[in-house]
Amino acid sequence: MKKEYDFTNAEQGKFYIPLEEIEAPIYLDKDVALFFADKLKGKNENLQSLINELLRKDIEIANRFSA
Known part of the structure; x- marks a missing residue:
């Protein structure tokens, strides 16, 4: 290293x-x-969009049961 x-x-x-x-x-x-x-x-959809959609649905279901 330089001084x-x-x-x-x-x-x-x-x-x-x-x-x-x-x-x-x-x-x-x-x-x-x-x-x-x-x-x-x-289908005209990519893997990332599909996984995000499924995770959003899972979050929605989890929120219904935790409320």
């Missing part, structure tokens, strides 16, 4: 991304991914 670094033209927070905006990848087990990929055959 000193020149930060005169540096921009603070240039690469900062708020935690709320970070999209973490979610990995499905192979059998689960294959099951849903099979359900999507011939």
Whole structure:
């Protein structure tokens, strides 16, 4: 490492991304991914949209039972 670094033209927070905006990848087990990929055959929808739709329905059901 250098003894000193020149930060005169540096921009603070240039690469900062708020935690709320970070999209973490979610990995499905192979059998689960294959099951849903099979359900999507011939449909104009992607795997992410299908999984999100199913999870939203699950959240709705969970909220009904916890209320």
